Every structure is written in structure tokens, then in C-alpha cells.
Amino acid sequence: MKWRCCILMLLSGVSLLLVSMGSYAKSASFDPLDTIKLTKQGQQLFALFHQRETEPVKTLNSVEKFLSTVTDSSPPAYQALSLRIKHDILVNEGKLDAAEKVADEFVFLGAKSRKKWIVAEALTLKAILSARRGHAEVAYNLINQAVDLAEQTHYDRLLSRALNARGVLYSRRLKYEDAVKDYQRAISLVDSNASIGYLSKLYSNISVVYSRVKEWGKAIEYNMQAIDVALKSTHTSYEHLVVLYANASELMLEVNDLAQAELFNEKTTVVAEKSGNTKLIIHALWTQASLLMKQKQHLQAKPLVQRCLKLAKNMPDPMLYNQCLLGMGEIEFVLGELAPAQQHGQAALKAFEMIENKALALRSHQLLADIFQQTQEYPKAIHHLTEYYEGTQKVLFENREAQMFELQEKFENEINVEKIALLTAENNLKESTLERNKLREKFWLLLFVCIVMFSGWLFQRYRQHVQRIRRLSSSNKDLFNQSNIDALTNIYNRRYVEDVVIQSSASLSSPYFSVLMLDCDFFKRVNDTHGHDVGDEVLKACAMRLSGQIRDTDVLARWGGEEFIILLGLDSPTLPTEVLARMNQAIANKAMETTDVSIDMTVSIGATLPVTKKHLTSHWHELKISADKALYQAKAKGRNRAEVASTRVVS
Incomplete structure (x- = not known):
């Protein structure tokens, strides 16, 4: 079992512990x-x-x-x-x-x-x-x-x-x-x-774990419980309140609730100023700057971050200064000030790697990758982009695997229910057959009217059994769709692709295959600017256009998030690059029409060199890695393009 699954199961256990704490009988300590x-x-x-x-x-x-x-x-x-x-x-x-x-x-x-x-x-x-x-x-x-x-x-x-x-x-x-x-x-x-104040800190730290794995609903739930408990305590410190309010503001930003984010930002500022503590004032300034940056008001955020840097420079805790330094680099990048942005990003990265803060180090890699793409220093861009993707993809993939695990458990449970229902139906049919045989033995003893009544009753029972079996068949079909079809885009999902390649490759009809990884460019901006509903419409439109570019011998699926995968069936070991170009054009040539706005969207594509169907199964893991690396190359070279892996996975 992967660590990400274990985390979600352990976090569920935390809830039970919190509920039962009041009646928990402790041994003497x-x-x-x-x-x-x-x-x-x-x-x-x-x-x-x-x-x-x-x-x-x-x-x-x-x-x-x-x-x-x-x-x-x-x-x-x-x-x-x-x-x-x-x-x-x-x-x-x-x-x-x-x-x-x-x-x-x-x-x-x-x-x-x-x-x-x-x-x-x-x-x-x-x-x-x-x-x-x-x-x-x-x-x-x-x-x-x-x-x-x-x-x-x-x-x-x-x-x-x-x-x-x-x-x-x-x-x-x-x-x-x-x-x-x-x-x-x-x-x-x-x-x-x-102290219930200490219990509030535990709630808050659990919230942080949920936020790190992007479970925003649970993160907000535990942070709000932490705030509620802290306000009931008579000994809650200013520092703890500032942390709770600042976390609440950042979490509300993640779910695009700007009104609540601004409310908690104001509370952060009030408590920090009341405390007179420099560290807490820096924390409040950073929270306010983050709110402005989320609203694309980078010019207004810049003086706040400059004040953060000035106050944090002589603080003994290096985390504050370097966090502000990274924020300044992000603001300078957006404003086109690439030289100081690069300088600040590299300094922040060095500091975060030294203190082993991997989350902020990954954020620094992302900033530097964007900067080096703008300055066309592609080898450096590829290096930082690879570091960022390898760090973040691990969490994202584990998140998907956890979802697959939950779906598999649900699937197996429903299969067991269906088996029980089918056995019950079979027993009922056997009982019905016995009853019918008994009726035949007494046939000559019954009046014609009784025969008609019993025959009608038997027919009704038989029809009920047929209808039940049909319902079970329909339920099995629905269960297959739930397990193998992506609910949003109505195309295959990751589970289906994995099953086909590993267990059911005989259903693939082409002798050769190329693995294509496709990723929507700058998709996060769509969600941040227009909201997740518009983002969902864009993903559905992308899936529809890509469906129009594949044949019956190909397999198209949503890999997760804004990523798609295609198993491209081929008749020879040669990959026709014009096929990849058509896929780029299918997405880029016409804006995506959503309910509210038109969105210009492009995709980056990473493709492997063709392999036989046998090698598709035996080297599946290596092929995914090869396609991912080609995708990174396409991203680093400006996006809206396709890159083919330079080396063949199988000789």
C-alpha cells in the first residue's frame, strides 16, 4: 500500500480518536x-x-x-x-x-x-x-x-x-x-x-497535512475546529491565533472564496498588530501579500513583501526571510523583472534546501523553471522543471492511486453484493421450479379456474425473476462505467488503461504502439482566473476534440487532473509525426467555448518511439517515464508542441 493511501486512512482514524477522547480511559502516568x-x-x-x-x-x-x-x-x-x-x-x-x-x-x-x-x-x-x-x-x-x-x-x-x-x-x-x-x-x-489550547494546535497541524496533500475540504474543516477550540481557551497565544487565521485565509484562497479569505486576513492583521510582535507582523504582511497576489494585484503586493524582507532580515528564524524572498521573486517574475527574480529565486532555493523544507524548495524550482523559459536558457529550465515535476508528480500520482484504491474497494464490495443477489435469484428460481412440479402432480385434481390462476401466478413470478436478472445486468454495466469511465469527460480513465495494458492486451488490435502523454498548458491559470467550473468545461472540450483525432485501434483516457494519455496503434515501427501535429492543432486552432467565456487552450505532447504490443506490456513502466520526460521537453521548449523521446525503450 502506498504512503498516500496510508495517510488518508490514518487521518480518518484521527477523527475517531477525537470523538472518543472524552471517554478515553488513560493508564496512570x-x-x-x-x-x-x-x-x-x-x-x-x-x-x-x-x-x-x-x-x-x-x-x-x-x-x-x-x-x-x-x-x-x-x-x-x-x-x-x-x-x-x-x-x-x-x-x-x-x-x-x-x-x-x-x-x-x-x-x-x-x-x-x-x-x-x-x-x-x-x-x-x-x-x-x-x-x-x-x-x-x-x-x-x-x-x-x-x-x-x-x-x-x-x-x-x-x-x-x-x-x-x-x-x-x-x-x-x-x-x-x-x-x-x-x-x-x-x-x-x-x-x-x-489544555484545550494545545488540542487546537493538534487540530491545526492535522489541517496542515491535509492541505499538503491538497484535501482542501478536510484541511478547512480541521482548521476551523482549531479556531473554534482556540477561541474557547483562556490561554491562547497571539502567535497561535495569527497562524490559525493566516492558514484559514490561505485555505480559502485555494477554494476561491475571496470574501472569507479577506475576512481572515483582516483578523490576522488585527491580532498581529495587537501583539506588537515583529514575527507575527511579518506573518500578517505575508498573508495580506498572498491575498493580493492571488487577485493578480502584484504591484500592490510588492511593497508589503519589501516590508516583510526589511523586518525579517535580522530575525533569528531564517524561514520568514526566505519565504518573503521567494514571494518577491514571484512578484518580480510576473512584473517582468527577470534578473532580480532569478537572483531571489536561487537564494531562496539554496536556503530551503539547506533547512530541508522540501515544499518551498519545489516552489522555488517552479519559479526558476518559468524564469529560464522566459530567458530561453532551456537546459536550466529543463533541470528546474524536472525537479519540480518529480517532486510534485509523486504527490499527485499517489493521490490518484488512493482514489483508485477506494474505487477498487467500492467495486469489489458492489460485486459481492451482486453475487449475493444473483445467488438469491437462483435459489428463488429453484424454489419456483419445485412449486411448479408439485402443481403438475395435482394438475388433474384442480379446476380449470385454479389452473389459470396458478399459471398466472407462476408467470408473474417468472417475469419478476427475469426483470431482476436484467436489473443485475444493468447494474453490472453501470459498475463497469463507474470503474473505467471518467465521470467528468466521459472517456476512459487511468484504471482502464492500466488494466488493458497489463491484463487485457489481447484486446488491442495493432501490432505496434506509441504512448502519448498530453498536458493542458497553463491550465492552473484557467482555474485561478475563471474558476473550477470553467476549468471542467475546458477539460470536457479537450476530451471531445481529442476523441475526434483517434481511431478504433487507439485508446484515449484521462490520466488525471489536466493530463490525458493515448495508446496510439500503428501498423509499423515508425511514428508519423503529422498525427501529433494534428492533435496540437485540434486543440489550439479554435477557442474553447464555455458557458461564460472563450478560452484559448493548447496542449504539450510527449511521445515514445513505437514498440510491439508485447513490449507495451512488459515495459509499461519505462514507457510511461519516457513519455513523461518527452512531455517535460515539450513544456520546456515553449509548450503547444509535441516531442518524441530521443531513445527507444526497447531495442
Whole structure:
């Protein structure tokens, strides 16, 4: 089973865990906070812990005063909680160097007192600090040590926090299955006494995973739940609210709900300004700039991103500065300022690769590919385009495979239902036959009227059985269409092509075949500009025009998204390029007429050199890769063209 399928199944399990949390019976676990709260001094420290974000200056003074009175006989738990409060305040103020020193004091305290739980707390803080500084590998090693120690001491409250932090690191590395497992386990450790604000963070992180795999509906659902929980908490920080509102704005942009996106953008700005925190103000500026860029208002977005860069330049967290740097490159590209756009894109790519943020690194590759196509530096364009496609196609293909898996399960379940129905019908017919034989034995004993009545009854039963069998046959036909026909374009789907090539190649009548991959050029712009309904109409029109260009010996299918595939049947091992040219012309020569607008559309085509039908089956995977690479070449050379693979997959 592919990781993408596992992610969707695990995420479904998260929902069940969240529902059942209230009645979850936890085994006994260690929690130092329970001991601290038993004394008057401990209760005072606990109150300071909850006000560290709302009243940082007052809280820091109180904690410094307490730490100045600490002696060797002071309880280590009190010292640990005081250091935690001081560390969190320094982090919120962006003083990461000072926070690092406090974390080191934390480690020393754990070693001195020989308390594993204190060491685990310290390692968790140091891991999160390392992640903020962009030292991903260091952060990963530290958080693994923290998880091990928290498990050894049964410190479930800390273990839940450490698993959440490790889940974030996994998510940045695109290891979504591992991230979901950690979030799921963290949720199972949250008890009825846990802060609902922390539960909000778990909801938010699950939302991020859904958004990374482009499940926008679920991402919005969990983010809105996170907001609802956060607003009910009395200890929700400004930073958490800014993140939630900014994520909500970006998610609403993805589903083209501009009104809601603007509403959450305003909320992001209000909370950030109220906090006075530079990091949060940068976050709010970036959210506002993203909204303007989505609305094609790049000139208005540019000064906001410039302000982001100015504020983020001296921030200890490199993520903020480089994200703004990438945004500036994207704006400059749209405005035609290619030289600075290239410079900013390359700098951002180098930084994101260094801190192992693969999602933003792929976005940087996409920007640089577009820039080098504009400057006609095709080898560089092909390099970045290949990096981008190889990174993104993995997620897209896994998404399709998950859909195929779900469809296959549905198909098999319905087949089982049909089998049961057919067996029932067969048994009914047998029973009916027995009844008819009994009637014949008594034939001479019955009156003519009774014979007519029973014959009519038998005929009615027989007709019902015939109708049932016909319905079952029709249902099987519908099931075939659901499994093998694309619902939008009414042509074959990916599953059908895979089945024909791997299992039913005898149904293909031509001796030779070429595999063609077709991709609609700039299709994302159609969706972003005119909406997904218009995009769907364009895809249907493309499918109809391509259907007019193929013969009975060819197979046309929707491969997924805006991609199509054609198995082009040939009589000889020579590929007639004029056929490919006709397909380009069929799409490009006439605008697509939709309900609202006319759309000029083109396609790029990648084709393999012809192979025999036998080799089509045995080298299917290699042929798909060869066609994909040819498609990348067509994209890199300006689109609206066809490229044939330079090498033959089979000698």
C-alpha cells in the first residue's frame, strides 16, 4: 500500500480518536505539574506559566526574582517550571540566543538532579529552537531523544508535545504518513485535564497535512475546529491565533472564496498588530501579500513583501526571510523583472534546501523553471522543471492511486453484493421450479379456474425473476462505467488503461504502439482566473476534440487532473509525426467555448518511439517515464508542441 493511501486512512482514524477522547480511559502516568500544584508556591508558579504570553514583562520579572532565591535544596520541579516560563517568553520576543542559554541551564539542571523528565523537557525545547533556526537534522535528533526519555518516564503530557513537534518536522520533510502517526498518538495522550489550547494546535497541524496533500475540504474543516477550540481557551497565544487565521485565509484562497479569505486576513492583521510582535507582523504582511497576489494585484503586493524582507532580515528564524524572498521573486517574475527574480529565486532555493523544507524548495524550482523559459536558457529550465515535476508528480500520482484504491474497494464490495443477489435469484428460481412440479402432480385434481390462476401466478413470478436478472445486468454495466469511465469527460480513465495494458492486451488490435502523454498548458491559470467550473468545461472540450483525432485501434483516457494519455496503434515501427501535429492543432486552432467565456487552450505532447504490443506490456513502466520526460521537453521548449523521446525503450 502506498504512503498516500496510508495517510488518508490514518487521518480518518484521527477523527475517531477525537470523538472518543472524552471517554478515553488513560493508564496512570507521571506528571510533575500535579505535584507542583499541591503547594502554595507551586500554584503561584503555575499561574505565572499561564500568563507568560499575555503579561510577559510582569511574568519575567517574577520568575527572575524566584530564580534568584534558588538554592541547592530547592525542588528541581519548581526550577524547571521557572526556566520553562523564562524560555517561552524569550522565544516569543525573538531572543533565540538568550532562550538557547536558558535551555542549556535546563539540561544542566536535569543532569544535576538526575531527573530524566527534566532532561526530556530541555531536549524538546532545544529541538524546537533548532528547527526555528533551520537546523532540521539537529532538531530531528534532539526530538527523538526527548521522545525516548518521555516514554521511559511515562511523562505523557511532555510525550504528546514532543510527538507534535516531531510531526511538524516530518511534515516539512514531506513524510506525511509519519507525521500523521505522531499527531494521532499525541491526540491519544491528551486527557481531560489537558489544555484545550494545545488540542487546537493538534487540530491545526492535522489541517496542515491535509492541505499538503491538497484535501482542501478536510484541511478547512480541521482548521476551523482549531479556531473554534482556540477561541474557547483562556490561554491562547497571539502567535497561535495569527497562524490559525493566516492558514484559514490561505485555505480559502485555494477554494476561491475571496470574501472569507479577506475576512481572515483582516483578523490576522488585527491580532498581529495587537501583539506588537515583529514575527507575527511579518506573518500578517505575508498573508495580506498572498491575498493580493492571488487577485493578480502584484504591484500592490510588492511593497508589503519589501516590508516583510526589511523586518525579517535580522530575525533569528531564517524561514520568514526566505519565504518573503521567494514571494518577491514571484512578484518580480510576473512584473517582468527577470534578473532580480532569478537572483531571489536561487537564494531562496539554496536556503530551503539547506533547512530541508522540501515544499518551498519545489516552489522555488517552479519559479526558476518559468524564469529560464522566459530567458530561453532551456537546459536550466529543463533541470528546474524536472525537479519540480518529480517532486510534485509523486504527490499527485499517489493521490490518484488512493482514489483508485477506494474505487477498487467500492467495486469489489458492489460485486459481492451482486453475487449475493444473483445467488438469491437462483435459489428463488429453484424454489419456483419445485412449486411448479408439485402443481403438475395435482394438475388433474384442480379446476380449470385454479389452473389459470396458478399459471398466472407462476408467470408473474417468472417475469419478476427475469426483470431482476436484467436489473443485475444493468447494474453490472453501470459498475463497469463507474470503474473505467471518467465521470467528468466521459472517456476512459487511468484504471482502464492500466488494466488493458497489463491484463487485457489481447484486446488491442495493432501490432505496434506509441504512448502519448498530453498536458493542458497553463491550465492552473484557467482555474485561478475563471474558476473550477470553467476549468471542467475546458477539460470536457479537450476530451471531445481529442476523441475526434483517434481511431478504433487507439485508446484515449484521462490520466488525471489536466493530463490525458493515448495508446496510439500503428501498423509499423515508425511514428508519423503529422498525427501529433494534428492533435496540437485540434486543440489550439479554435477557442474553447464555455458557458461564460472563450478560452484559448493548447496542449504539450510527449511521445515514445513505437514498440510491439508485447513490449507495451512488459515495459509499461519505462514507457510511461519516457513519455513523461518527452512531455517535460515539450513544456520546456515553449509548450503547444509535441516531442518524441530521443531513445527507444526497447531495442
